[in-house]
Amino acid sequence: MALTGIQIYKLLPQTNCGDCGVPTCLAFAMSLAVGKAELAACPHASEEAKTELADASAPPIRPLEIGTGEKVLRVGGETVLFRHEKTFVNSPGIAVLVSDDMSEEDVDGRLERFNTLEYERVGLTLRADLVAIEAVSGDKGKFEALAGKVKEKIQGGIILMSDDPSLMEAACKVCADCKPLIYGATKENMDDMAKLAKEYGCSLAVKGKNLDELSDLTAKLTEDGLKDLVIDSGARTVNKAFRDQVSIRRGAILKKDRSVGFPTIAFPCEMADDLMKETLIASMFVAKYGGIIVLSDLQGHSLFPLLLARMNIYTDPQRPMAASPGIYEIGGPDENSPVLVTCNFSLTYFIVSGEVEASRVPSWLIVVDTEGLSVLTAWAAGKFAGDAVGIAMKKFEIADKVKHKKVVIPGYAAAISGELEEELDGWEILVGPRESAHIPAYLREWKG
Numbered sequence: 001m002a003l004t005g006i007q008i009y010k011l012l013p014q015t016n017c018g019d020c021g022v023p024t025c026l027a028f029a030m031s032l033a034v035g036k037a038e039l040a041a042c043p044h045a046s047e048e049a050k051t052e053l054a055d056a057s058a059p060p061i062r063p064l065e066i067g068t069g070e071k072v073l074r075v076g077g078e079t080v081l082f083r084h085e086k087t088f089v090n091s092p093g094i095a096v097l098v099s100d101d102m103s104e105e106d107v108d109g110r111l112e113r114f115n116t117l118e119y120e121r122v123g124l125t126l127r128a129d130l131v132a133i134e135a136v137s138g139d140k141g142k143f144e145a146l147a148g149k150v151k152e153k154i155q156g157g158i159i160l161m162s163d164d165p166s167l168m169e170a171a172c173k174v175c176a177d178c179k180p181l182i183y184g185a186t187k188e189n190m191d192d193m194a195k196l197a198k199e200y201g202c203s204l205a206v207k208g209k210n211l212d213e214l215s216d217l218t219a220k221l222t223e224d225g226l227k228d229l230v231i232d233s234g235a236r237t238v239n240k241a242f243r244d245q246v247s248i249r250r251g252a253i254l255k256k257d258r259s260v261g262f263p264t265i266a267f268p269c270e271m272a273d274d275l276m277k278e279t280l281i282a283s284m285f286v287a288k289y290g291g292i293i294v295l296s297d298l299q300g301h302s303l304f305p306l307l308l309a310r311m312n313i314y315t316d317p318q319r320p321m322a323a324s325p326g327i328y329e330i331g332g333p334d335e336n337s338p339v340l341v342t343c344n345f346s347l348t349y350f351i352v353s354g355e356v357e358a359s360r361v362p363s364w365l366i367v368v369d370t371e372g373l374s375v376l377t378a379w380a381a382g383k384f385a386g387d388a389v390g391i392a393m394k395k396f397e398i399a400d401k402v403k404h405k406k407v408v409i410p411g412y413a414a415a416i417s418g419e420l421e422e423e424l425d426g427w428e429i430l431v432g433p434r435e436s437a438h439i440p441a442y443l444r445e446w447k448g
């Protein structure tokens with residue numbers, strides 16, 4: 001049962017030291033109660049308080065991991081209804097479905113696309129995360145063989161799908177070391193599936209016929225000691241599935257109902273008969289509030305926009321995406337190559353570096369730490385001022401790399417040129433284009 005702010009306050013040291021970043025223990029307790037602070041931020045909480053507060057400080061949606069190693073997928077851990085309240089934490093896993101009644105060619109095609117459809121965007125790698133393996137034929141050998149094949153061929157997480165505990169056990173034996181998600185427990189097979197989840201140390205998906213049944217099942221399973229659960233309300237129409245997702249999230253966050261405080265799994269693959277419609281439905285679950293989203297297939301033209309939507313929604317709105325400050329060599333520059341300066345807002349960095357690369361003029365690009373702010377915003381905030389840029393250029397020792405003394409600053413930051421000239425003795429400050437798209441033409445005419 002979640003504690004109130006006052007109950008939490010009574011367990012804190014009450015010294016108002018401010019080390020947690022909040023001026024008083026009471027304010028910290030209130031933030032903790034609504035999931036807007038982490039107990040770890042208070043370094044003075046006693047062990048006893050930590051134990052008692054564990055429940056209060058746990059995210060209302062339980063975080064869990066599927067898979068192992070580098071490709072482990074983290075889902076859940078959410079604390080808010082709306083992204084702008086704080087941030088969404090773990091982006092939903094995108095899964096592709098294969099079944100043991102599909103032709104080998106079909107399965108191989110899906111696995112091939114799962115492995116190869118991968119995109120780089122603002123320094124991140126975007127791709128699908130899981131393969132869901134469904135037992136349809138009822139043949140234990142076929143299900144087992146498909147599980148083995150998927151395990152061998154993919155780098156990613158696995159969902160095993162069957163209502164039959166004996167089939168599930170056979171597949172678990174094959175890929176237990178990958179820590180698959182077992183899908184799933186129902187009212188009828190709950191005890192057997194729970195036993196398997198415990199025996200193989202896997203997370204368990206629970207499917208109810210409706211939210212009430214689902215809630216009863218999770219309450220029983222958690223009493224039985226199973227905490228890493230993924231939930232499915234059983235809805236397979238878009239309207240009902242959407243309403244259930246919202247009810248689950250509201251129940252977990254607003255009512256602090258632990259029986260629905262788990263990541264969800266959604267099946268657009270069962271709600272549409274063409275991939276584009278499926279993708280549209282999947283994008284709805286990305287926004288509201290899918291933990292895992294299962295698609296019937298992956299195609300570049302549908303997957304890429306879905307991954308982009310996911311990336312945008314799961315970017316922390318309070319923390320701009322930033323590239324590492326430093327000096328970047330583009331196209332093998334030498335001592336005569338142009339030197340350009342920009343900010344470390346990820347999008348700016350990737351656009352500018354892309355345009356420099358497209359110019360085919362080898363160049364040095366100095367990325368100044370503007371705490372992830374864009375050029376104009378950083379300039380207005382004093383983080384892209386002449387002295388800051390000058391200090392960065394000295395720190396990255398650009399003078400040792402070129403024999404000329406010319407630096408190109410962004411057109412929108414022309415106002416810093418005088419200040420930068422004062423900071424950099426003997427350097428000529430050139431004002432570059434305002435728009436990145438004009439960089440290639442500018443560089444091609446650049447004279448060192």
Ligand code: SF4
Nearest residue numbers: 016017018020025042
């Ligand atoms: S760090 Fe702990 S003791 Fe200090 S003000 Fe914050 S909650 Fe209170």
